[in-house]
Amino acid sequence: MxxxxxxxxxxxxxxxxxxxxxxxxxxxxxxxxxxxxxxxxxxxxxxxxxxxxxxxxxxxxxxxxxxxxxxxxxxxxxxxxxxxxxxxxxxxxxxxxxxxxxxxxxxxxxxxxxVGEPVYQGPEKVVYFQGKVLDEELQRDKHCIWLITFFTAWSPACSSLAPIFAKLSAEYSLDNLRFGKVDVGRYPEAAKHYHINDSSFSLQLPTISIFREGKEVERRPCLNAQAKFQKFYFTEDNIKAAFDLNNLYLECKKTLDAKKEKKEHIKSE
Incomplete structure (x- = not known):
């Protein structure tokens, strides 16, 4: 298939x-x-x-x-x-x-x-950030967990990841679990701020990071014990496993359900 x-x-x-x-x-x-x-x-x-x-x-x-x-x-x-x-x-x-x-x-x-490169046409729930706007959003709503892809338009690996990331966003997105992307080729200040090498020989393109309470807690690819970037294959299953998306989704869903029940309880009183 x-x-x-x-x-x-x-x-x-x-x-x-x-x-x-x-x-x-x-x-x-x-x-x-x-x-x-x-x-x-x-x-x-x-x-x-x-x-x-x-x-x-x-x-x-x-x-x-x-x-x-x-x-x-x-x-x-x-x-x-x-x-x-x-x-x-x-x-x-x-x-x-x-x-x-x-x-x-x-x-x-x-x-x-x-003749433009074919792009993913399926459903997606991805927010595209411009440079410093990402940092502002992370600080504005610290109750939301973000999965952010740092990419460049010219990288074949980034192009291959795009439909996979879009599909995951459509499947797992919630009000408190959101997906975003930053083009570090257009916004090099974002690459510098988040410590991502955006050169043509970079081993960090693409990079997926997860942010909790406005702070980065995990990313792929990441450094190993020898301070070298470990090879990471950006397949759908690998991304789900690396960031434990299934459990992360259940955690966020449970939080939303608890808030909803609390509001309904207050209204009933």
Whole structure:
């Protein structure tokens, strides 16, 4: 079922065009007829030593980043591949002809602006905060427990987490158990305030934190005994287990029911 869902997502024009752009240099170099239109005939059907080294280095980076990503689904891996493959394609096209490199960058920008990445369309109960607004909300209502995701729009792992977090918010949200998100790419001051590294090589994207009485009590990924971030796979079951969402929901529900009974008792008197 999960594989079918991933394949269905890959059929979206955004991912199809992304894959074509990621493989554009190799396809052009090895496709008869097309190669002769772009490259000298002597270069068709083979890569130079420098081009091979660039591609090999790209594969090493992709494997390293894929191991560090917080998700195990196919979409996340392909998104990581596309991100680094397109960077390598810029280098490869520029090395052949600066004009090709400029055209490739323009096409990549058009793709990004015109064909947006598919987003989760299902139900969600998520509040999107702007920088310092989160801290103000946490201090305003200390009786509410918050699960907050710190993310960036460009991170494949964050994109993979989005539908999972939205689904959990729709399932577990209560008046005193709420879900929120902060884009630390847009609001770097929030990343600094909550001690989250928002660089492209960060192992903290995404990060989910739970706040009680306005204070953070737990987060994933977290530091281990050696002060290194432990790998955390952001699957639905892992998030439920890590934050004990079932018991947390029952606790908050019980609190709400007790308040409701108290109000009804006061009215009856």
């Amino acid at each position: 999960a594989l079918f869902t991933d394949i269905k997502q890959l059929a979206h024009p955004y991912h199809l065009i992304n894959l074509m752009m990621s493989l554009s240099f190799l396809i052009t170099r090895y496709m008869p007829g097309l190669c002769e239109l772009v490259f000298p005939a002597a270069q068709c059907g083979e890569l130079s030593m420098w081009e091979s080294e660039i591609l090999f280095f790209m594969l090493v980076i992709i494997m390293f980043r894929s191991r560090k990503t917080g998700s195990r689904n196919m979409i996340a891996y392909i998104s990581v591949f596309n991100m680094y493959a397109k960077v390598c394609n810029v280098l490869l096209w520029f090395s052949c002809d600066p004009l090709y490199g400029i055209i490739y960058i323009i096409l990549a920008i058009i793709h990004f602006l015109v």
